Amino acid sequence: xxxxxxVSKQYPGDVDxxxxxxxxxxxxEFVSIVGHSGAGKTTLIKxxxxxxxxxxxxxxxxxTDIHTLxxxxxxAYRRRIGVVFQDFRLLPQKTAYENVAFAMExxxxxxxxxxxxxxxxxxxxxxxxxxWNFPRxxxxxxxxxxxxxxxxxxxxxVLIADEPTGNxxxxxxxxxxxxxxxxNDLKTTVILTTHNKGVIDSLGKxxxxxxxxxxxxxxxxxxxxL
Numbered sequence: 321x322x323x324x325x326x327v328s329k330q331y332p333g334d335v336d337x338x339x340x341x342x343x344x345x346x347x348x349e350f351v352s353i354v355g356h357s358g359a360g361k362t363t364l365i366k367x368x369x370x371x372x373x374x375x376x377x378x379x380x381x382x383x384t385d386i387h388t389l390x391x392x393x394x395x396a397y398r399r400r401i402g403v404v405f406q407d408f409r410l411l412p413q414k415t416a417y418e419n420v421a422f423a424m425e426x427x428x429x430x431x432x433x434x435x436x437x438x439x440x441x442x443x444x445x446x447x448x449x450x451x452w453n454f455p456r457x458x459x460x461x462x463x464x465x466x467x468x469x470x471x472x473x474x475x476x477x478v479l480i481a482d483e484p485t486g487n488x489x490x491x492x493x494x495x496x497x498x499x500x501x502x503x504n505d506l507k508t509t510v511i512l513t514t515h516n517k518g519v520i521d522s523l524g525k526x527x528x529x530x531x532x533x534x535x536x537x538x539x540x541x542x543x544x545x546l
Contacts, residue, residue, distance in 0.1 A: 321344060321345070321346060321347060321380070321381075321382055322344065322345040322368065322379075322380070322381055322478070322509070323343075323344045323345075323379070323380040324341050324342055324343055324344075324364070324367075324377065324378075324379055324380075325342055325377055325378045325379075325380065326340055326341075326342055326376065326377040326378075327340075327341045327342070327364075327367065327374045327376070327377035327378070327379060328340055328341070328374060328375050328376040328377055328533075329360075329363050329367065329372060329374055329375050329533075330375045336532075336533050337360050337363040337533055338360040338363050338364060338367075338374075338533045338534075339360075339532075339533040339534050340376075340377075340534065341360070341364070341377070341530075341533075341534065341535055342377075342535075343528060343535060343538060345509060345511065346509075347477070347507075347509055348504070348507045348508070348509055349509055349510075349526065350500075350501070350504045350509075350510045350512070350523070350525040350526065351509075351510070351511050351512070351525065351526045351527075351528060352511075352512045352513070352514060352519075352520050352523065352525060352526070352527045352528070352542075353511065353512070353513045353527075353528045353530065354513070354514060354515070354520060354527060354528070354529050354530070354544055355529060355530035355531055356515075356531070357515075359530040359531055359532065359533065360530045360532075360533040360534075361513045361530060362482070362513070363533075364530075365480055365482055365511075365513065367379050367387075368381075368386075368401070368480070368511075369398060369401065369403070369480075370386055370387065370389070370394055370397070370398070373387050374387065381397070381400075384397075399427060399474060399476070400476050400477045400478065401476050401477070401478045401479075401480060402470075402471030402472050402474070402476040402478070402479045402480070403471055403479075403480045403482065404464070404467050404468050404471045404479065404480070404481045404482065404484045405467070405482055405483075405484070406482065406483040406484060406486040406487055407487070408455070408460075408463045408464055408466070408467045409467065410455045410463055410466055410467060410470075411455075412454065412455050412456065413454075414454070415451065415452050415453060415454055416442060416447055416450055416451045416452070416453055416454075416455075416458065416462075416466045416469075417438055417439075417442065417451040417452060419455075419466055419470055420438045420441060420442060420466065420469045420470045420473050421434045421438050422470075423470045423471075423473055423474060424437065424438065424473055424474060427474045429474070437473055438451070438469075438473065439451065441469045441472060441473045442466075442469050444469070444472075444499075444502065444503075445465040445466070445468050445469045445499050446465065446495075446499075447462060447465050447466065447469065450462060459492070460487055460488050460489075460492060461488055461489075461491075461492025461493075461495055461496065464484055464485075464487075464488065464492070464496055465495075465496070465499060467484075468481075468484075468496070468499055468500070468503070472503055472508065476508065477508070477509060478508070478509040478510075478511065479500070479503055479508050479509070479510050479511070480511045480513075481500055481510065481511070481512045481513070481514075482513050483513055483514055483515070484496055484500070484512070484514075485497070485514065485516055485519060486514075486515070486516075490518070493516065493518075493519060494522075497519055497522065497523065500512065501523075516544075517543075517544040520542070520543060520544040521543045521544055524541050525541065525542075526538070526539065526540050526541070526542060527539050527542030527543065527544070529542075529545065
């Protein structure tokens with residue numbers, strides 16, 4: 321369970337990024353957070369990752385107020401959340417396999433686990449035949465699929481996909497959406513931020529709409545309405 325309770329975030333200069341936001345996300349849910357640039361989407365994600373602290377209110381993961389965690393416990397908490405970014409952030413000198421394996425190595429997983437899990441997760445994102453290709457040898461959609469594989473290989477409780485289709489054409493966009501749905505089918509909570517109306521309308525999942533830092537809609541099976 322993720323719960324934002326009366327959360328506000330104010331930046332220097334009296335800039336209100338988020339204002340009095342309250343919502344919950346249940347385990348295994350697929351939630352899209354939408355809104356124009358500057359609406360507060362990124363701020364919410366950064367607070368969930370403990371990269372920003374609320375000015376007011378509290379953010380809970382399960383029963384823990386995450387912003388009270390001792391600094392030594394934050395890395396373990398973050399390992400429970402996988403993140404996919406718009407710009408992929410792959411290591412260019414490593415193959416698809418090595419990029420995904422690196423995430424497991426950092427997590428302290430054994431060589432045996434890596435040899436077993438990396439091919440499986442690359443198959444899940446339809447890249448089993450390209451695991452030894454370098455990022456420069458992959459299309460934008462394929463690179464994003466490697467990024468998803470890297471984000472989920474350690475079996476996080478939550479996958480955050482932050483504008484994951486922003487640099488992709490419509491065909492690759494739909495492929496990424498289908499993979500996110502597949503990940504969600506495995507009981508992983510998925511939080512998607514996007515400007516893409518077509519993606520939201522095709523999902524038929526819960527949509528939280530932000531405007532000027534406030535929640536203006538929260539629809540269980542919503543569409544992109546702004």
